[in-house]
Amino acid sequence: MHNFLLRTSKHLLHPAFNSFNHALHQPEVEQERLKIKIIQRLIHTHYGQSLGITKNSPWSAIPIVSYEDFSPWLEQQQTSPTQSIITNEKIRSWQQTSGSSGASKQIPYTHGLLTAFTFMFAVWAYDLLHHGPDFRTGKTYACISPTFGDRPGGIDDTDYLTGPLRWLSSYFLVRVGNHFSDGDTFRWVLALALLQNPDLEIISLWSPTFLTVQLAFITQNRHALIAALGDRLDDARRKALATEPINWLKIWPQLKLISCWNQLFAREQAGILQAYFPGIFIQGKGLLATEAPITIPLIKAGGFVPLVNQIVLEFMAADGTIVDLSNLQTGQIYQLIISTPGGLYRYRLGDRLQVSHWYLKTPCLALVGRGDRVSDLVGEKLTEEFVDQTLRDLALVDGDGLRCLVPVPGPQPHYVFYLSPTAMMAIAGEEQTLAQRLDHSLQRSFHYRRARQLAQLGPVQVRTDGYPHWLTQGRWGDEKGYCLRIPPSNLV
Incomplete structure (x- = not known):
């Protein structure tokens, strides 16, 4: 049955892949077509009319x-x-992402934007079926975005799909729901669901920490899980689960692909996953923002290819010059500007992309930063404006020396708050209390709070034993430049 459905899926996905492959040969033509289409739509909107667009x-x-x-x-x-x-x-809906002040940004979703997300998925899935591992069952766990407590339920990632693909995906997905009382309840339900599926072939998630945390939870609760699963766990997998250390390849013997972030701060965590699953294809995700799908990995391209026939992409060079897709320079870094079918026009997304190489006639783009003042270890998206306001609310900004929050990647990513020597003396003995207050205040940010609830981020630490060397380099007198500092790329 699954083999038939996989063949059916490949047949349905083929036209999208062919269309995209054709577009990669003529990206400038596709981009101009999209610009004309957007201007034709703008004419009929209040915003377009206010600009005098014809x-x-x-x-x-x-x-x-x-x-x-x-x-x-x-x-x-x-x-x-x-x-x-x-x-x-x-x-159709409004989706939430983080805002610069801690308040949520609300992003509009139209049928056109959902179609772009569906197109992205179709191209990615066909590429895997045609050029990737030999999938037999297609059984997939696609990471949901759960919410906790009194908040409304989140969306399932398949809500981004439309048409036959949404219906067809239901035959392959391991589902666990999207709203739970707390993080441990979610992890328990997810552990049961994953362990009941020995034929799992694909795990698709965002931050690798989501899976490493889940594996740690399974390890810590293995005996209770074995008891709860009973005869739903066969003898070989029960023995593997009870053995120390757990051989995860024996738990999911048919696993072939883990799709997750593997750039920037996620690089080390992706390496940890590879150690847990030696020989398994770990494929990095492209840039998929709440606002729009931007790039996808293609196996033959050896990198991340922009969706040239779905989104208008423009790039701001270091000198402020706006450059179109076809005039990018290999090795250069640009800030991204997008125009989407959802109603965003020449919108500064802020992410910084570097041209790694070219595939066909299209540049491949690697993510090198989440914007000038955004930190994103595991999806928490802390902005400098939000951190600055948090420190001010806690009376931790008084202009007395260097005080800033620094992201720390590693097996347990977290943030460290560094203080000036004078401030260190003032809080002597109260470091733990300060760390708890700061961590609690940062959880006003929806994404940071969820990362803490999922145990993807450890609690904030306060350091009073001096600054890292790189932190004290450069100018620190800038009022807006010191509250959030991201390590140089060679230290990440």
Whole structure:
């Protein structure tokens, strides 16, 4: 049955892959087509009319905006959902991402944007089926984004799919729900679900820490899990689960692929996963923002290829020059600007991408930073503005020397708060209390709180034994430049 469904899936996915492969030969043509389509839509919106956009307007007539610049228009659209404020397409939902002040950004999702996500998945899945491991069952655990406590339930990642693919995916997915009372309840339910599926072939998640934390939970609770599963666990896997250390390849003997972040801070954690699962194909994820799908990994490309026929991509060079996709330079780093079918136009996403090489006639793009002032160890997306306000609320910013929060990657990623010598003397003996207060305040950020609830991040630590050498280099008098510092790339 599964072999038949895999063949059916490959047949359904083939047209998307062919279309994308064709687009990679002519990215400039695809980008111009998308620009014309967007301008034609803008004409019928309040936002486009406020800019004086007509069918003959040049692309440069649309201003480059940040979320803060565009938020009044987004708020108008939320207030008047039936009007064409930013798009003339019906908005299906609003999705939440982090904001610069700790408040949530609300991103509109239209049928056009959901179609772009579905297209991305179709191309990625076909590439794996055609060029990847020899899948037999297709059984997949796709990481959900759970919520806890009194918050409304989160979305299942398959909610990004439309049409036949959404229906077909239900035959392959291991499901566990998306709302739980707390992190341990979620981990227990997930452990039972994963252990009941010896034919699991694919694990798709975001941060590798999600899986390393889950494996640690299974290890710590193995005897209770064995008892709870009873005869749903065969003898060989029961013995493997009871053995120290656990051989995870015996727990899931058909596992062939782990899809997860493996760049920047996730590089070390992806290496830990590879040690747990030697010989398993660990494929890095492309850049998939809440706002839009940006890049996907292609096996033959040997890198991350932009979705040239779904999203308009522009790039800001170090000198502020705006460069289009076809004029990028290998090795150079650019800030990303996107225009989407969801109603975002020339929107500064902030992520920094480097051109690693070219595939066909399209540049491959590697993520080198989450923006100038964003830290993202495991998906927590702490912004400097939010950290700055948190420190001010706790009266931890008084201009007296260096005080800043630093992300620390490793087996248990966490943040360290460094203080000036004068401040160290003032809190002597109270470091643990300060660390708890700071960690609690940072949990006002939805993504940071969820990372802590999932145990992907350890608690904040306060250090009073001096700064790392790199931290004291450069200028520190900048009022906005010291509260969040990200280690240089050669130290990550």
